Amino acid sequence: MSTSFPWGVSPIGPVSESLANLSLVDHHVHGVVRQNPSLEAFTNMITESDRTPRDLLEAMDTQVGFATRRWVAPLLDLEPFASPQDYFDRRIALGADEVNRRLLSASGIGHYFIETGYRGDEIYGPQGMAELTGAKVSEVVRIETIAEKVALSGVTAHEFGTKFFEALRDAAKDAIGLKSIVAYRIGLDFEASAPSLYEVQAATDKWFAEIALTGKARVSDPVLLRHMIYSAAELKMPFQFHIGFGDPDLNLHRCDPLLMTDLIRQFEARNIPVLLLHTYPFQRNAGYLAQMFRNVYLDVGLAINYAGARSPAIIAESLELAPFHKILFSSDAWGLPELTYLGALLFRRGLGQILDSFVARGDWSATDAIKVATAIGHDNAYRAYGNVGNE
Numbered sequence: 001m002s003t004s005f006p007w008g009v010s011p012i013g014p015v016s017e018s019l020a021n022l023s024l025v026d027h028h029v030h031g032v033v034r035q036n037p038s039l040e041a042f043t044n045m046i047t048e049s050d051r052t053p054r055d056l057l058e059a060m061d062t063q064v065g066f067a068t069r070r071w072v073a074p075l076l077d078l079e080p081f082a083s084p085q086d087y088f089d090r091r092i093a094l095g096a097d098e099v100n101r102r103l104l105s106a107s108g109i110g111h112y113f114i115e116t117g118y119r120g121d122e123i124y125g126p127q128g129m130a131e132l133t134g135a136k137v138s139e140v141v142r143i144e145t146i147a148e149k150v151a152l153s154g155v156t157a158h159e160f161g162t163k164f165f166e167a168l169r170d171a172a173k174d175a176i177g178l179k180s181i182v183a184y185r186i187g188l189d190f191e192a193s194a195p196s197l198y199e200v201q202a203a204t205d206k207w208f209a210e211i212a213l214t215g216k217a218r219v220s221d222p223v224l225l226r227h228m229i230y231s232a233a234e235l236k237m238p239f240q241f242h243i244g245f246g247d248p249d250l251n252l253h254r255c256d257p258l259l260m261t262d263l264i265r266q267f268e269a270r271n272i273p274v275l276l277l278h279t280y281p282f283q284r285n286a287g288y289l290a291q292m293f294r295n296v297y298l299d300v301g302l303a304i305n306y307a308g309a310r311s312p313a314i315i316a317e318s319l320e321l322a323p324f325h326k327i328l329f330s331s332d333a334w335g336l337p338e339l340t341y342l343g344a345l346l347f348r349r350g351l352g353q354i355l356d357s358f359v360a361r362g363d364w365s366a367t368d369a370i371k372v373a374t375a376i377g378h379d380n381a382y383r384a385y386g387n388v389g390n391e
Contacts, residue, residue, distance in 0.1 A: 013356030014366045015373050019348040022374060023110030025381040026344070028140070028179075028240060028277050028301055028330035030115055031123035032104070032132075032337045036096045042088060045335045048306060050247045060084040063308030064342065071345055072338050075102050103337035104133045107344040111135060113330075113381070115179055115240070117142025123335060138176040140240060143232045144185070144219055146171055151217040157208040161200060165231050176385050177275070178232050179240035185220045187254025188243075192262035194230040195223045203227075229263075238273040238385045245280045245303055256282045257289055268295045273384050278302040278332060280314055287321035297384045298322060301330030304350065305342045312350035319354065324372045328380050351376065 037045060043059035044052055046068070053059035060069065065084065073082040076090045076099065091099050114126045114137055130137040146168045155163045172178060182190065195203075203223040211217050219225060233239070242250075243257045257264075257276050267274050274296050279286040280303030290296045300318045304311045318327055331343025355373055358364040375383075 012353060013359060015355040015359065015369045016349070016352030018370045019352045019373050019377060022108070022348075022377045024108055024329055024344055024347070024377050025111045025113070026109045026301075026331050026340075027113045027275070027328045027381040027384070028115060028299065028332050029109075029112050029340065029343075030118060030332070030334035031120075031125055031129050032100050032333075032340065033096060033123055033335045034128075036092050037336070039088065042336070046338070048245065048247055048302070050249070056084045056088055060087075062306070063310060064306045064339075067305075067308035067342055067346065068338050072103065072341060075106055075341070100132060100337045103341040107331075107337075107341045108348075109133070109135060109331075109340070109344055110378075111381070112137045113140050113176060113385075114138070115140040115142060117145035117179065117181075118334065139174065140177045140179050141168070141171045141175045142179045142181065143168060143228050144181055144225075147219050147224075147228055148217040151208070151211055151219070157201075157204045160204050160208070161227070161231070164228065165234070168232060169235060172235055172237060175237070177238040177240055178235065179242070179277075180225075180229055180232070181242050182225050182229065183242045183244075183255045184246065184250045185225055186222050187251055188241075188256065188259040189254055190222050190226060192260070192266060193226075195226050199223045200227045233267065233270060233272055236270070236272060238275060239267065240275040240277050243276045243279045243286060243298075244282045245278050245306075252281075256285055258282075258285050261289070264289060264293050264296060268293050271295065273297060273386075275299075275328070275384060277330065279318070280307075283314060283318045284320060287318055290322035290326040297326045297328055297380070299328045299330040301343060302332035304346045305331065305333065305339050308342075308346070311346045312353050315347070315350040316354050325375055325380055325383060327376045328384060329377050347377070 043056055046059050069081050069087055073087055074080055078090055112129055112135055114129055116125055124132055126137045126139045147164050150164045150167050203221045207221055244255050264274055276286045276298040278301055279298050280300055283300050286298040290298050300314050303314050307314055329347055331340050333339035333343050351373055355369040359366050359369050
C-alpha cells in the first residue's frame with residue numbers, strides 16, 4: 001500500500017496512482033525541530049499566526065488541525081480523528097526523533113530545497129535534514145539574513161555594501177537559489193529600480209546608527225532592501241520571493257505579486273528566474289504572471305497545508321492560467337514534520353483528484369494528465385533552477 005494514500009484510501013484514477021508513487025521535489029521548505037515541542041510551541045507552530053492560541057483545542061480547531069488528526073494520527077499508531085490531546089500526548093511519548101523519522105519518510109519527498117534564514121538555530125539545517133531523511137538536500141539563501149549578519153559583524157557603514165555582496169556570494173556558492181522576504185518588510189509595492197549609490201550610503205548610515213543604539217539589525221529600509229535585491233541579482237541565480245499568505249508581520253494587501261510586475265520585467269531582461277512562493281490568495285494573479293513572463297514560476301505551498309480539505313480548490317485555481325511547466329510543488333513547512341507530511345499528502349491527493357476529474361470527463365488524456373502531474377511534483381523544479389542537483 002502506498003504511504004501517500006494510507007489507511008484504506010485508494011487512488012481514484014491513473015493520475016492519483018502515479019502521484020502516490022512519485023518522488024517529490026519540495027522546492028521551498030525549512031527544517032524540522034530537533035526536540036519535542038512544548039504544548040505552547042506546538043500550538044504556535046500548527047498555526048501560521050504568531051498569536052498563541054488559548055489552548056490545544058483552539059489551535060486544532062482549523063483545517064490543518066483536522067487534517068493532522070485525520071491523516072497524521074494513524075502514522076503515530078492512533079485512530080483517525082484522535083482527540084487533539086491524545087494526538088499531542090502520543091507524539092510526545094514517541095519523541096521528536098521517531099516522529100520526524102515516520103512523517104518525513106512517509107512524505108515521499110526525494111529532494112528538499114531548504115531555506116535556512118528563519119530561526120535556523122531551532123531546526124535541522126541542510127546537513128541535518130539530509131542525515132535525517134536520506135534524501136537529497138539543497139540550500140536556498142535568504143538575502144536579508146545575510147545582510148543582518150554582516151551588519152552585526154563589526155564592519156563599518158562604508159564597508160557594508162562590499163562586505164554584504166562578498167558574504168552573499170560566499171554563502172550562495174553551493175546553494176541553488178536566493179530568497180527575499182521584502183514582502184514582509186515593506187510589501188511588494190516598492191520602486192522597482194535600483195537605488196543610487198548616494199541613496200544607499202545615506203540609508204546605510206542611518207541603519208548603522210540604529211544598530212549602534214539598539215544592538216539589533218532588522219533591515220526594513222526600502223532603499224537598502226532594493227539595493228540588496230539588485231546586488232543579489234548580480235549572481236544570476238534563481239530568486240524566490242515570498243508572496244501572499246504569512247504571519248501578521250506582513251500586510252497581505254501589499255503582497256500581491258502583480259505589484260512587482262516592473263521588477264519581474266527587469267529580472268526577465270537579465271534572464272533571472274523568479275519563483276513566486278505560496279501565492280495564496282493571489283494564486284490566480286501569480287498564474288497570470290507565469291503566463292505573461294518567461295521567467296516566472298509559482299507554487300501554492302503553505303496554503304495547501306493550512307487549507308486541509310479545501311486545498312484542492314486552491315490547487316485547481318493555480319492550474320487555470322499558468323503554463324503547466326511553470327508550476328512547482330512546495331510544502332513551505334517549518335518546524336513540525338506534520339506540515340511537511342501534510343504538504344506532500346494534500347498536494348498528491350488534491351492534484352490527483354483534479355486531474356483525474358479532467359480525465360474522467362474526457363477533457364484530458366490520462367497520458368497528458370500524468371505528464372503534467374509528474375512535471376509539477378518533480379520535473380519543473382529542476383527546469384526552474386537550471387537542472388542543479390537533478391536526479
